[in-house]
Amino acid sequence: MIRDAAIYGADAVMFDLEDSVSLKEKDTSRFLLFNAIKTLDFGDLETVVRINSLDMGGIDDINAMVRAGIKVIRLPKTETAQDVVEADEAITAAEKQCGRELGSTRMMAAIEGPTGVLNAPAIALASKRLIGIALGAEDYVTSMKTRRFPEKNGEELFFARSMILHAARSAGIAALDTVFSDINDMDTLRKEAELIKQLGFDGKSVINPRQIPVVNAVFTPTQKEIDNALAVKAAIAEAESKGSGVIALNGKMIDKPIVDRAERVLMLAKAAGLAVEE
Amino acid sequence: MKTNKVGRQIPDEIAEKYGVFEGQFARKLTYTKDAAKVTNVLPGESKLVDTIHDAILKTGLKDGMTISFHHHFREGDKVMNMVLAEIAAMGIKNLSLASSSIANVHEPLIDHINNGVITNVTSSGLRDKVGAAISHGIMKNPVVIRSHGGRGRAIEEGSIHIDVAFLGAPSSDEYGNANGSHGKATCGSMGYARVDAEFADKVVIITDNLVPYPNTPISIPQNHVDYVVVVDSIGDPDGIAKGATRFTTNPKELLIAQNGAQAIIESPYFKDGYSFQTGTGGSTLALAQYLADEMRKRQYKASFALGGITSPMCTMLEEGLIEKIIDTQSFDKGAAKSMKDNANHYEISASFYANPGNKGAAVNMLDVVVLSALEVDTDFNVNVMTGSDGLIRGASGGHCDAGAGAKLTLIMTPLIRGRIPTIVDHVNTVITPGESIDIVVTEIGIAINPKRQDLIDAFKNSTLPQYTIQELRDKAYAVVGEPEPIQYNDKVVAVIEYRDGSVIDVVYGVDQ
Numbered sequence: 086m087i088r089d090a091a092i093y094g095a096d097a098v099m100f101d102l103e104d105s106v107s108l109k110e111k112d113t114s115r116f117l118l119f120n121a122i123k124t125l126d127f128g129d130l131e132t133v134v135r136i137n138s139l140d141m142g143g144i145d146d147i148n149a150m151v152r153a154g155i156k157v158i159r160l161p162k163t164e165t166a167q168d169v170v171e172a173d174e175a176i177t178a179a180e181k182q183c184g185r186e187l188g189s190t191r192m193m194a195a196i197e198g199p200t201g202v203l204n205a206p207a208i209a210l211a212s213k214r215l216i217g218i219a220l221g222a223e224d225y226v227t228s229m230k231t232r233r234f235p236e237k238n239g240e241e242l243f244f245a246r247s248m249i250l251h252a253a254r255s256a257g258i259a260a261l262d263t264v265f266s267d268i269n270d271m272d273t274l275r276k277e278a279e280l281i282k283q284l285g286f287d288g289k290s291v292i293n294p295r296q297i298p299v300v301n302a303v304f305t306p307t308q309k310e311i312d313n314a315l316a317v318k319a320a321i322a323e324a325e326s327k328g329s330g331v332i333a334l335n336g337k338m339i340d341k342p343i344v345d346r347a348e349r350v351l352m353l354a355k356a357a358g359l360a361v362e363e
Numbered sequence: 364m365k366t367n368k369v370g371r372q373i374p375d376e377i378a379e380k381y382g383v384f385e386g387q388f389a390r391k392l393t394y395t396k397d398a399a400k401v402t403n404v405l406p407g408e409s410k411l412v413d414t415i416h417d418a419i420l421k422t423g424l425k426d427g428m429t430i431s432f433h434h435h436f437r438e439g440d441k442v443m444n445m446v447l448a449e450i451a452a453m454g455i456k457n458l459s460l461a462s463s464s465i466a467n468v469h470e471p472l473i474d475h476i477n478n479g480v481i482t483n484v485t486s487s488g489l490r491d492k493v494g495a496a497i498s499h500g501i502m503k504n505p506v507v508i509r510s511h512g513g514r515g516r517a518i519e520e521g522s523i524h525i526d527v528a529f530l531g532a533p534s535s536d537e538y539g540n541a542n543g544s545h546g547k548a549t550c551g552s553m554g555y556a557r558v559d560a561e562f563a564d565k566v567v568i569i570t571d572n573l574v575p576y577p578n579t580p581i582s583i584p585q586n587h588v589d590y591v592v593v594v595d596s597i598g599d600p601d602g603i604a605k606g607a608t609r610f611t612t613n614p615k616e617l618l619i620a621q622n623g624a625q626a627i628i629e630s631p632y633f634k635d636g637y638s639f640q641t642g643t644g645g646s647t648l649a650l651a652q653y654l655a656d657e658m659r660k661r662q663y664k665a666s667f668a669l670g671g672i673t674s675p676m677c678t679m680l681e682e683g684l685i686e687k688i689i690d691t692q693s694f695d696k697g698a699a700k701s702m703k704d705n706a707n708h709y710e711i712s713a714s715f716y717a718n719p720g721n722k723g724a725a726v727n728m729l730d731v732v733v734l735s736a737l738e739v740d741t742d743f744n745v746n747v748m749t750g751s752d753g754l755i756r757g758a759s760g761g762h763c764d765a766g767a768g769a770k771l772t773l774i775m776t777p778l779i780r781g782r783i784p785t786i787v788d789h790v791n792t793v794i795t796p797g798e799s800i801d802i803v804v805t806e807i808g809i810a811i812n813p814k815r816q817d818l819i820d821a822f823k824n825s826t827l828p829q830y831t832i833q834e835l836r837d838k839a840y841a842v843v844g845e846p847e848p849i850q851y852n853d854k855v856v857a858v859i860e861y862r863d864g865s866v867i868d869v870v871y872g873v874d875q
Binding site for chain 2: 092125294295
């Protein structure tokens with residue numbers, strides 16, 4: 086799977102050294118992943134590694150992964166801003182040791198418990214390396230003495246998702262949603278992806294390549310959305326050429342949020358490989 | 364040594380006997396059909412014989428003769444082992460075995476070879492243990508590997524003359540009218556057996572389901588049959604035909620299938636009324652589903668589907684996405700049932716299917732075929748016979764037949780299997796020449812054969828990632844390295860006949 090990770094159409098691939106690796110295999114898997122990242126061609130794919138917590142081998146993970154040239158380090162079970170700061174320092178030390186450009190290794194923080202959720206705004210601002218924060222829902226719902234109810238709109242996650250979104254947006258970084266674990270239930274996966282898109286998430290983690298097209302389909306703009314975005318851009322261009330201050334399209338005023346949304350739609354369309362003729 | 368068109372060195376003795384491969388349509392075949400000896404059966408005479416032993420006696424089987432079996436029962440077959448055990452017990456030796464194929468379940472064959480009961484073998488395939496034993500040199504004479512169409516040709520022209528055919532049948536009447544659709548252990552089509560029945564001097568039907576005369580539908584007709592033996596069981600129904608075919612959930616297989624489907628859909632051949640053949644592997648079954656989706660969208664119907672048939676094809680037939688199925692081998696219970704119940708699911712013989720020497724084989728009418736590969740080389744030659752250890756483990760099947768016949772031939776294969784590259788400089792064994800192959804499909808994209816400039820033009824604006832075959836090889840080698848050459852010894856253990864009877868390759872032995 087490591088070898089073929091690049092071929093399934095994901096935007097980023099995340100390797101795990103944490104919970105999916107048994108304690109006995111930690112060193113082996115770190116060594117294997119180090120060589121895989123050094124050797125294999127992942128193309129344009131963003132490579133991410135989920136490391137162990139810093140007191141459980143995470144420092145070794147950071148040292149190896151920074152040397153291998155990983156693009157993003159994902160910190161697990163982030164509870165406080167201090168967790169991020171400590172990881173940042175370890176990464177900086179590793180970058181210095183191996184001569185990698187300082188700050189070139191980016192970070193993601195996974196928030197997987199109630200403390201982390203409540204500290205999300207501070208966590209999101211704790212390091213310049215941070216490109217996003219993500220919800221890890223399985224540990225979170227367990228701590229909250231509940232379980233996941235994807236068939237009931239995931240209401241048990243509503244507060245956590247909202248906190249993470251607000252924290253991310255306030256800090257200007259990405260908000261990424263948790264995985265959906267039933268790899269054979271594509272209908273519920275699609276509904277959950279639609280829900281988190283509606284909330285405002287930038288994307289969703291998946292655990293099986295078969296889930297990628299489902300999530301991508303939800304996040305890919307429809308032709309109607311693309312046409313509308315192009316119309317917005319055209320109306321702006323026309324207004325600018327006429328020197329007109331107030332811009333309207335089909336009787337509705339176009340203001341900055343509408344322009345921003347149009348640009349985001351076009352950006353997503355291009356990212357999805359759709360032909361967009363501006 | 365003589366060098367053939369795919370650059371393989373063929374030892375002189377073999378080259379003289381068969382001629383070397385000179386191109387897929389280089390041989391214009393003209394032959395007088397071989398004739399079977401017939402002894403008439405008079406009113407009141409019975410064809411029923413109590414035991415296999417008595418049937419063998421009645422056929423007059425002697426040392427040095429040729430016997431045949433069909434492989435419609437695949438891994439569930441009991442017939443070949445039963446008959447060979449009896450022949451061995453009777454002390455008959457030095458026989459030539461001309462089975463349509465040989466499965467894992469036929470492992471006792473190794474003893475019969477070692478004991479001199481069987482001294483020549485021709486077959487489409489040889490599986491794990493038997494294949495390995497042959498590769499390790501247990502036979503004095505090389506095995507002759509023939510494709511399904513090539514076997515049909517060899518029997519029709521008399522290169523193989525079958526003295527006695529022992530044909531297992533899921534149902535038969537006392538006069539030998541037999542079919543594969545009814546009975547305890549159904550196999551659907553009896554396409555391979557039909558050739559044997561027509562051209563063998565003596566034909567013995569072995570069944571575990573004797574039904575009242577006349578047994579219909581008639582796959583093998585009474586006028587070809589000498590004797591009928593009833594036994595307790597001809598085979599294990601679950602080994603003969605698998606239950607519902609499971610669709611793959613392996614994401615890499617799905618990706619290969621998606622790429623393959625896209626290649627077909629974007630080709631000039633995908634249109635209303637097109638025809639196709641797919642295999643039975645995980646990727647090809649998934650590909651059929653992707654094709655079906657697109658056919659529904661565009662309201663296309665396929666005029667026919669050909670080949671080894673699986674139940675997903677039959678579902679498409681029922682849905683009306685395929686007008687007709689012509690079936691030489693039914694791979695699962697659903698396919699066998701469809702043949703029984705659906706008049707548009709039609710049984711054909713292996714010669715009708717693929718014999719390059721007859722007056723037009725069904726493969727000639729194919730638009731698209733999707734095939735698999737163990738290895739493909741940078742000349743697009745395909746190996747489906749020998750493994751990365753050099754041992755014989757595969758089957759020629761209808762690979763080179765459909766490849767030559769179809770207008771568009773795709774090979775679907777992962778770039779790497781385990782730690783073994785599948786796109787290589789030179790395949791171990793050539794079964795299908797590169798000139799028959801148009802597009803190689805992998806999980807990362809496709810490579811179009813440079814001889815098909817028309818296809819290269821047709822795919823100019825495709826979103827499918829395209830590579831040269833050399834680039835695919837380099838990508839495979841970059842991950843797992845270039846394979847070490849296999850250490851063969853100097854004994855030829857198998858001759859690979861191309862469908863026209865020429866030699867496309869030989870397989871050398873591997874020391875144990």
